[in-house]
Amino acid sequence: MGITERKEREKEEMRKKIIDVAFDMFLEEGFEGTSLREIAKRIEYSPATIYLYYKDKEALFFDIQKKCFLKLISSYKDAGVPSIKNPFERLRAMGHAYLKFNMKNPQCFNLMFLHNSPMSEFKKTDRMENHGNGVGFLKDTVVECIEKKMIKGDQLELRMEIWGITHGLCTLYVNKSYEAAGITKTQAEELMKNAWENFLARIKT
């Protein structure tokens, strides 16, 4: 029977309607600044209706976070990162793509990383799921670089450094910490790219 099919489709459409509005709002106003009542108003449904599709605000937010991660991943693909055969060049491209994406979408960065709720132990496994892919891909690339003797050092330490510096640069940028150093936005963007290049040049064998 096509009825259950249609119902399923309608349910999915409703989910999409909620997500679309919620995505804009979370991005614009952050987690705490976004109210379910306002989301409900914009999709022209009662607030209670959202609870028929999402357990609570956190569950909805998780789907938005997921969307951000997908955007990030797709930006890697757009930059042609996965198809780069040379692992060192792939690493370079990964770093630049990461910097570029977060400079272009600072709000996404905030949603993905700057919201750690105090509770919900179970959520961690979910968040790891979101992180997981990127982590594995970086690991593989670094390991391949070491195997081909393109960089040298401990695999874990290098990953920590690479992740640390790229993520750290993004954090500084998104927090506008460069302002405290009397640096303009455009300068900061150029600096970030150079910083990553310098770092690469130094770890290269």
Add this chain to the structure above:
Amino acid sequence: MGITERKEREKEEMRKKIIDVAFDMFLEEGFEGTSLREIAKRIEYSPATIYLYYKDKEALFFDIQKKCFLKLISSYKDAGVPSIKNPFERLRAMGHAYLKFNMKNPQCFNLMFLHNSPMSEFKKTDRMENHGNGVGFLKDTVVECIEKKMIKGDQLELRMEIWGITHGLCTLYVNKSYEAAGITKTQAEELMKNAWENFLARIKT
């Protein structure tokens, strides 16, 4: 007349009472998780009373943030950083002190950096005030290192890298991102120290 003196003292005591309780709560529960009503209950005053001492929640939070920064600065002093004459050794010590402090006080880290409210443009200048000292001190140290040819590269780019990697490592640690890489807490702590040492060894001339 000693009355105004005493009044001033009492006012200061009240402020301290509020801050002490608020500090614990903000640290434990974060900004959004902390309610002024609960703070009021703990100091045994009405919620409205807090507004006689602080304009709003943000203003109170700012003082708490300040306290965190002071703790951080004092940890630098405890580590004897300012008295290290060799600028490269000072840089090394600064990095380790920064890592150590944030590993020991992850909640402080969250309060200091992971809370940027969407509004309050004016607050930025205040936050810069909080940041200011650390920024200048790092700059001086890096410049001195370059002058004495202990490290080489562009001053701004190096500062960005240094700040980026140390801050980035802390961010990863505090967010427990290492869990996504299947690494334990103790391992991560060791890794962070090593990562910083490796970085230093590479920028050294």
Add this chain to the structure above:
DNA sequence: GTGATTTACTGAACAGTGTTCAGTAATTTT
């Protein structure tokens, strides 16, 4: 010492939040 004034504080209210649940109206099944 007494009355006026300033100070310190509070109870109650306002507008907002996330969340729950009984109840309703429409749709689908029997």
Add this chain to the structure above:
DNA sequence: AAAATTACTGAACACTGTTCAGTAAATCAC
């Protein structure tokens, strides 16, 4: 046509930050 399921909502609960009129105490002026 009646019964059962589904989709949805209005109203309520318990919270939040914040404001403000009102009160009681401390201080000041005489």
